[in-house]
Amino acid sequence: MRMEGKRSSSLATREELEKEKEMAQKLDLSAQSLDTLPNPPTNLATITKLDISNNNLESIPESVIARLLNLVVLDAHSNQLKSLPNSIGCLSKLKVLNVSGNLLESLPKNIEDCKALEELNANFNKLTKLPDTMGFELTNLRKLSVNSNKLACLPYSTSHMTSLQVLDARLNCLRSLPDDLENLIRLEVLNISQNFQFLQSLPYAIGLLVSLVELDISYNKISILPDSMGCLTKLRKFHAEGNPLVCPPMDVVEQSVEAVRDYLSARMNGTAPSLTSKKNSWFGKLAKCGTFTSGMISSNVGIKDGHEGLLMSDYRSINGLASPRNLSMFSPRRLFSPKRNSPRK
Template sequence: MASSNSNTETIQEIMATYKSLPPRPAIEELEAAISVIKTVNTEEKQKLDQISIQICPQDVSPQLFSVLQEIRQTMVLFQSHEQRKEALHILNVDQTYQTFDELIQKASKCVLGDTQLDKDDDLKYPIGNFQKQPPISDESLLISNKISKVESFKGLVMSSSTKATNLPSGVEESEKLSMMKVAALIETIAKQDGKVLDLQSKLMENIEWLPVSLGKLSNITELNLSDNKIMALPQSITNLTSLTRLDVHSNQLINLPDSFGGLVNLLDLDLHANRLKSLPESFGELNSLQILIAETNDLEELPYTIGSCSSLVVLKLDFNQLKGLPEAIGKLECLEILSLHYNRIRKLPTTMANLTRLKELDASFNELEGIPESLCFATSLEKLIIGKNFADMTTLPRSIGNLENLQVLDISDDQIRFLPESFGLLSKLKIFRADETPLEVPPREITKLGAQVVVEYMADLVAKRNVTPHEIKRKRKGFWSWICMLFSG
């Protein structure tokens, strides 16, 4: 009887100890943890590699620069450690549970009187090992999943095996997410076949990379990563082949993955307010792309493959470092809005004549020396903003009158002195701005009276100039005849 009581007390202590463990991680949490550690390891290696190839400035001693590099490397390692911490904790908890599972199975055999129990049975997850860093691999995850699904714990463990934590279905609006929580959210959405992931301003300040598991969201259609501190998108993002809208504005992106063109169903892409210096050549594979917002970056050129983005309707490239546009821009036959405000462009390509659907062109605050005559074949143009090109812009194309649908024209702060004679054909012009432009023809007082007054003035001026010498002679003859008749009377 005493032995029975002692066994009962022992079983109770075993169960109490088991129940005192923190909640058992769900499979999704384990997958997320593994994804986080892989991502952090990749990020850490790339950062350390970048530091190792840095060149010492000429005005800094090599020894001092070496110390600086070591400090930078130490900071990278520390940041990586902090980002791994939560993921490693989850894996350690899971490994602890696996160790307990095996121990409880041994205890069950003792209670059931299993005489074959070997006191020296080796544990698959030995005591004490759970404190070490677990192996991070897909194989370890598979083993973990199998053990989580084993139906053991007969008699002794019973309902204790159901102890687990489920991820919440949503995220609080005010909550800033760690790398681990982002990875967990990705796993949840992937399992639920979600279509939208909105992480706008959701990430903690120290998160510069996204988990590689992002590539699991192959059915997602909308992804918003804006207003964070992301420096790079994972290569796996190109697995999101159902994606139609991607918003990554206001981050710290330096480049895009080389295979970015794999997002073949992308319709709307917002890249503005980053640090991009170029776009990958694969960009031309985005045949479905209709809207590209790439304002406020450091772009110096566009890839020649941009001409293959045949569905592009809106292209905004304001506030960059562009010195020109590729000739291939003329292949964008669906383009309606092209905004190039505040760049360093000196010439527009003549192929823009092919942009037969172009309605708005803003090339203000550049270094334009003029507008190509060929642009006047883009007769759908309704709005032409070419002001603030200052001393560089001295003339308008002679055939500007071909732009029969033009409603807005801004040549403010340019050095244009004479409007072309064909200006009088712009019958639909509603707004004409020429502030601080030293126009002589028409006079400045005329330009202040409104767009149509300027159009009529130029039309009348041309009409007067087009009077033939014969008509002038006939008029003069009539005048002298009238004088003679007057005096003869």
């Protein structure tokens, strides 16, 4: 009986210690109408999660951030922040950063030093641009949410975020997407809706997003979808309402994702009467460069395993080449661009 009493007492003590340790690791100062951060009651080096959301903070002291050496999650959404401290670059273990619902016009360049960052949420701010080179360093980023801002473009380095799975850039002023988009081989969700009159076209490289499951391009000014989208065999959700689409026609788009894919696959294969010589040239270069196997190319829309069109099961994997140095060789600018200096006939 005494042994059982000691054992239960030991277990209780261990649970209390674990609870105290967890309490020390998480500091919750949310929804307290704070204008400034109070002096923290604990050693900042022990904190792994800091929640200062839903307050009235206009700034975060540099000295506070610099001492949060083990911070993994920083939640500062719904404040009045006009800038982030430069010392945020000291947070080498930071994985989740939520600064949505503030007044930010830019992000500090040294956010690139947060190399462990996996999720960045900066929705509902006043961002006009993101750091140009952030994609070269934030290669572990899996989710980038920058919707409801004033972005005219995404950084050219975005295409180097090869771990990215979700990209949400709706409700901005985007005029185009980054070059070398096909490098985002893990991207599953892409939302670029509601850029309205600013976004008028999609790059051919969008058809090489081999993992794409959901695509939302609704409420833009897009009239023609690239034929390469016929290769998006994993696509399950596609929204295109609110665009002046003529190719494919809206009656095709409204049928199903499969109808859109079949229509565009037929155009790519040359079985559609409206296929232009430029698109034939594009597909020829694609086949010649070995992007698709010869078994996928036929005079008619291929049929394999009960599915029509080009099959991504035969797509040649580029795993192992997914690096900024090697992936540029797959750029559609190199594969698909017509010769600019060819004489006119």
